[in-house]
Amino acid sequence: GTPALVSGSAIGRDIVRIPLxxxxxxxxxxxxxxxRKVPYQIVRLGDPHAPVPWAAERYTLGKVDPAHLVEIAFVAEDVPPVGYKTYRIVPAGVEENFATSVKVGDTTIENRFFKVFLDLETGAIVSIYDKELGREVVDRNAPHRLGQFVARWAESGKEEGLKSSKMTKGELGPVYGSLRVRGEGPGCPAIVQEVVLYDRIKRIDLANRLIKDPTPLLEIYFAFPFEVENPRFRFEGSCSTIEPLKDQFPGSNTDTYAVQHWVEVRGGGYGIIWTSLDAPVAEFGGLWPGYISQAHHGVTPPGYEHEFLRLGELKKSYIYSYVMNNNFRTNFQPIQVGDVLFQYCFTVHGGDLKARDFGWSAANPLIPVFMEGSKDGRLPALGSFCEVDKPNVMLLALKRAEDEDGIIVRLMETEGRKTTAGLRLSFAEVSRAMLTNLVEEDLEPLEVSEGIVQVPIGPFGIATVRCSANIFAISPWARNSCTLTLPRAARRGARSLR
Incomplete structure (x- = not known):
């Protein structure tokens, strides 16, 4: 049989190339x-404009080597943190038919978790019903639909959406299914959107491929008008968790925010976690005029002098992803053009899911490694390279020291609590550890007992540790995989690999 190795610890979809x-x-x-046998889905690329990464490139290469047009999708269960899991592909006498909860209709798509309704006119989502929580997720009275393409002219403030939309069924198999929408819009002669639901993962993916021409003075957004009572926003900034308005200086800009891996909006006993894989700028609560300093914007948009929000005024649980601005004149291109892909995913929960885990998992998908035939080695079929025993502490880096003296581990506390975390390297026996600064200069020794390092970390703090260890099970591939920035908390649950 042929082994397929899966490394990482995140919910994600990544391509696994397999022989034809x-x-x-x-x-x-x-x-x-x-x-156990694992359900899988064979996916063939037949459209160079499909809203998947590198579609046109893969389609072109597939004319010479058809292997570029084929991928396998499956759900990898219980991949250890910063670790790996091995699967084997073996010949079978007959093709097995796997059951699935995914159903794709003309304008609807559903699974065991959600039922999603799309609008033929806009191509966007008008309703998402959460079957587990028994509630509607979309604000149906919002000015825009969920996932809607919104083009706004900088000079007039006029908004336009998708035109000439056509909806078709996309993929359908035991792992996931999808609906696709094609159309055009201002400055975008071709727009392809896809809504994806998984059979066993409570998550909705939206992908948007745009062909953007050089039309000037045009802003482009994607709308996510969620329905949450008395919403409270939080998002991940640069090594920080920020609550808009509350964590800002009075009078500071509330139009746009730079998001790292996740946004969470909670209220009424439930929450929504949203992540943008490609476009980091977001607006909360509405589609605002867009304040940019006089030195940077071109024409002055309507409402430019509006007052920023004050504490208590963020009343709507809307998120707008700000993907293009064609009104810059300083330090930026005045227009944006090209073939671009914007991907989003979000989930709904009853208050029991960590936003950090979902966001980092979506942004750091599992990495497939394909090998033909058995290979000699000392590693088991399942393993982890690093473990941290506190759920509020995550791994930022695991690498060799710059001076090659030991292994550097960098940790971050994510919930604002003073913590001492136990750190263990599964591939090595740590004999001595030193706390260092960010440039890896030793500061003080740390307690080590039976290979576990006790690392003190302040609230929202970062700790860098130099570990002196006897490495007894590692390979060049393992060293590369360990440099992934992955969360600890993805130890359990379904992981999808594409």
Missing amino acids: ELVEEPFDLIDLDTG
Whole structure:
């Protein structure tokens, strides 16, 4: 059989290249940890404009090597933190039909978690019903639909949406299904959007491919008008968690925010976690005029002199992803053009899901490593390279020291609590550890007992540790995988790999 190695610890979708002969003949995908058959889905790329990464490039290369047009999607369960899990592809006599909860209709798509309704006119989502929580997720009275393409002219403030939309069924299999919408809009002669639901993962993905021409003075947004009572926003900034308005100086800009990996809006006993994989600038509560300093904007947009929000005035649970601005004149291109892809994912929960875990998992998908035939090695079929015993502490870096004296581990506290975390390297026995500064200069020794390092970290603090260790199970591939920036908390639950 052929092993397929999955490394990482995040919910995600990534491409696994497989030989074409495996696609042409039936095969089983075996979880080597449990021995069970894993449902999988063969996905063939047939459209260079598909809203998936590198679609046009893969389509072109596929004319010479058809392997670029084929991928396998499956759900990898219980991949250890900063670790790996191995699957084996073996020939099978007959092709197995796996059951799925995903149903794709003309304007609807649903699974065991959600039922989603799309609007033919705008191509956007008018309703998402959460079957587990028994509630509507979309504000149906909002000025825009969820996932709607919104183009706003900088000079007049006039808004326009998708035109000539056409909806078609996308993928459908045991792992996921999708609906696709094609159309055009101002400055965008071609727009392709896709809504994806998974059979066993409570998450909705939205992908938007735009062909942007050099039309000037045009802003482009994607709308996410969620329905949350008395909403409270939080988002991840640069190594920080920020609550808009509350954590700002009075009078500071409330139009736009730079988001790292996640935004969470909570209220009424439930919450929504949203992440943008490609466009970091977001607006909360509404589509604001867009304040940019006099030195940077071109024409002055309507409402430019509006007052910023004050504490208690952020009343709507809307998120707008700000993807293009064609009104800059200093230090930026005045127009934006090209073939671009904007991807989003979000989930709904009853208050029991960490936003950090979802956001970092979505942004750091599992990494597939494909190998033909068995390989000699000392590592088991399942393993982790680093473990941290506190859920409010996450790994930022795991690498060799710059001076090659030991291994550097960098940790961050994420919930504002003074913490002492236990750190263990699964591939090595740590004999000595030193707390260092960010440039890896030793500061003081740390307690080490039975290979576990006790690392003190202040609220929202960062700690860098130099570990002197006897490395007894590691390879060049493992060293590369350990440099991934991944959260600890993805130890349990479903992981999807594409």
